[in-house]
Amino acid sequence: MDQVTALRRFNRYFTRRIGVLDDHYLGQDRPLGEARLLFEIHESASEASGTGASLRELRTRLGLDAGYLSRMAKALEAQGLVRTSVHPGDNRLRRVALTPAGRAEVTEQNRRAGALAAGLLEGLAPGQRTDLTGALATAQRLLRLAAITVTLVPGASPDARACLEAYAADLDVRFPEGFDESALVRPEEVSGDAGAFFVAYEESRPVGCGALRRLEPRVGEIRHVWVHREARRLGLARRLLAALEGEAAARGFDVVRLDTHAALTEAQAMYRACGYREIPRYDDNVYAAHWFEKRLE
Amino acid sequence: MDQVTALRRFNRYFTRRIGVLDDHYLGQDRPLGEARLLFEIHESASEASGTGASLRELRTRLGLDAGYLSRMAKALEAQGLVRTSVHPGDNRLRRVALTPAGRAEVTEQNRRAGALAAGLLEGLAPGQRTDLTGALATAQRLLRLAAITVTLVPGASPDARACLEAYAADLDVRFPEGFDESALVRPEEVSGDAGAFFVAYEESRPVGCGALRRLEPRVGEIRHVWVHREARRLGLARRLLAALEGEAAARGFDVVRLDTHAALTEAQAMYRACGYREIPRYDDNVYAAHWFEKRLE
């Protein structure tokens, strides 16, 4: 309960003191809503290799009313900061991209916010600055992890399939011999009585997954534990593993097994740290080089 | 420059994800402005032993327009959440205090915000929660320190005198024999050519001070380094000391001296850690038990 207080105290301090200041500087010459929208268009554009973001995307990201957003976009266009066009491929969608003037504006926003942050850091000695940066990084990592939810989904759901595709693509790059998607579990193997599939969501985006299937009576197998590149080093894999083990225990399995590729040394280290011990080969997975097992309580 | 980026990244993440959520929950049934005002009235009331806060106090704390605040207070009164009365002692001021209904509302606000924070922490293992709390505490400490400014003020200024009074009151409690204000420096000793006086401000409130005066040619004396109870353990004394030493060097002093009371053991430890070494008695200060000196570069 004291930790709740600490979190709230920090929240109050931070949003009132720093956050408010930042917003104030951000939207110096224009409404905050427009400034934020401009910023978000810039972000979306630089993330996706493409040029610009769709209104639909911005709407969900900023959580705005469709009409409100439409009008703001029009206002930005009237000011010459963005250009809109129909989305190629889906004519219902509207694409918004920054003009050079819009990009200049975002750069200026960044300069101001950066100056604010730099001014704040100036009051600290170099060592203290490092401490601050470290503490903020730790806090952000843990807050992100805390905000991620791990939920059971049907093995055939689009999110599950999307995760497995990303997983396969990652492995294909990682394994010297490549990776063939046919080695993935089939949806029916991880649905209903046969097994389970978990997806980790960060702000309703899937950022990780893990599958459990029945191998033999009272023995389960964990497969395809994967974490999105941008959600790594948060401790998410451990949470997925814990969810899978909990599910296995609930299904009456005494033991869970899993295998890993020789190249995935960090994964092996994690399994060991989580109480798995290496066992002899139990399957004929061509990609596997190590086999592990853990006895459940 | 990378530290600036880290600070900004955290700021963005935190305000958008946690701060916004918190505000949203806070003001569930009423405008955010009113919810904040209600909260602030509660805070002021519990801080000051008295019942309620003056509008003037709330105005400076929240940085609101007088007219705007007056109207919001009236709205809260119409809703039966606060009661206003004339301030005893100054009939210009208006005092606002929570009614039982108002207190219930604040309790409900707190419950909601607490539930939000608790929900967030639930996603973490106990060890991770401790890490998070620790990181946030460190970050808050350093951010506060960074936001404090140390400035040179005339020795006779009200802020300087207020600090010295608080300093004397602290010592009077701390020293077994008490402390008499006549032992303080006189304003003229720390103004102009004779010396200097620094005040540390946090959000325009004085939270610390330190004096420098000429003892002999090329020798300065540092006196009355004090930090407000609520601004301790931030590293502020060191910053004050650094400011005083910088000023001493700028005035051509080669050496600074200072004395401390036997009871102030943490102060002694700090002086040693900051490069001061103990020397024989150099004055006849009745409160002093240890004398220190530092040679400036």
Place this chain on the structure above:
DNA sequence: ATATTTCTTTGACTTTAGTCAAACTTTGGC
């Protein structure tokens, strides 16, 4: 091919937040 859903635009609103100046009362300095 038809119906349903998705996405955007537009019109018509409301609420919140905030500003500015004038008026009035009380205090404190001289």
Place this chain on the structure above:
DNA sequence: GCCAAAGTTTGACTAAAGTCAAAGAAATAT
């Protein structure tokens, strides 16, 4: 006792933020 300053209230505004529903166009499902 007079005058300036401080504190509050009120009137008269504006801008920003956001809501809701209707309507039209394009995609998708059946």
